[in-house]
Amino acid sequence: TQLLEQSPQFLSIQEGENLTVYCNSSSVFSSLQWYRQEPGEGPVLLVTVVTGGEVKKLKRLTFQFGDARKDSSLHITAAQPGDTGLYLCAGGETSGSRLTFGEGTQLTVNP
Amino acid sequence: GAVVSQHPSWVICKSGTSVKIECRSLDFQATTMFWYRQFPKQSLMLMATSNEGSKATYEQGVEKDKFLINHASLTLSTLTVTSAHPEDSSFYICSALGQGGYGYTFGSGTRLTVV
Numbered sequence: 513t514q515l516l517e518q519s520p521q522f523l524s525i526q527e528g529e530n531l532t533v534y535c536n537s538s539s540v541f542s543s544l545q546w547y548r549q550e551p552g553e554g555p556v557l558l559v560t561v562v563t564g565g566e567v568k569k570l571k572r573l574t575f576q577f578g579d580a581r582k583d584s585s586l587h588i589t590a591a592q593p594g595d596t597g598l599y600l601c602a603g604g605e606t607s608g609s610r611l612t613f614g615e616g617t618q619l620t621v622n623p
Numbered sequence: 624g625a626v627v628s629q630h631p632s633w634v635i636c637k638s639g640t641s642v643k644i645e646c647r648s649l650d651f652q653a654t655t656m657f658w659y660r661q662f663p664k665q666s667l668m669l670m671a672t673s674n675e676g677s678k679a680t681y682e683q684g685v686e687k688d689k690f691l692i693n694h695a696s697l698t699l700s701t702l703t704v705t706s707a708h709p710e711d712s713s714f715y716i717c718s719a720l721g722q723g724g725y726g727y728t729f730g731s732g733t734r735l736t737v738v
Contacts, residue, residue, distance in 0.1 A: 611718075
């Protein structure tokens, strides 16, 4: 069974600060996805990375997939209170297979 | 974009009764749907994988006779929690896989409370 270790599990920062969330595994994934979830709602896809070393940017969010496709990171620049939520990484072993989720990072950005 | 509708969004039921949760892909066909369970401030835990026209594949530790899954069409999968108990109270989320391999779309979840 593939496992994804996500860290930190909880993060509370002030508005304007930068932060990085990590997602690590000993297994190789064909794709890795990042989601953001708000209370009482389903996860919303932020990005999918499929190529080792790939970097994708979404406004203030930067996503990176490790060269060996075993790890990924999410960096948020100048965090805002609207960024508050549960961030989840999820890896797919093959195209169309079940996703393995990390434990999640509960981010709170204080104004 | 792809939309998955999950219904109901919340339900309260008495112990011993059954509850059905529906998951529909509105604008695409989903040959595979996934059902997850999530406890407060925790990640999603996969319960089962549902393929249209065949029996669902359950994860280890998930009782298939208690959590009945039916995927009768390419746009609809249902999860029925039978003989519900308070410990079944949780947030249940479905996900549908569209064509192309990477397009997982999640429903908005169902908050089940068993009293």
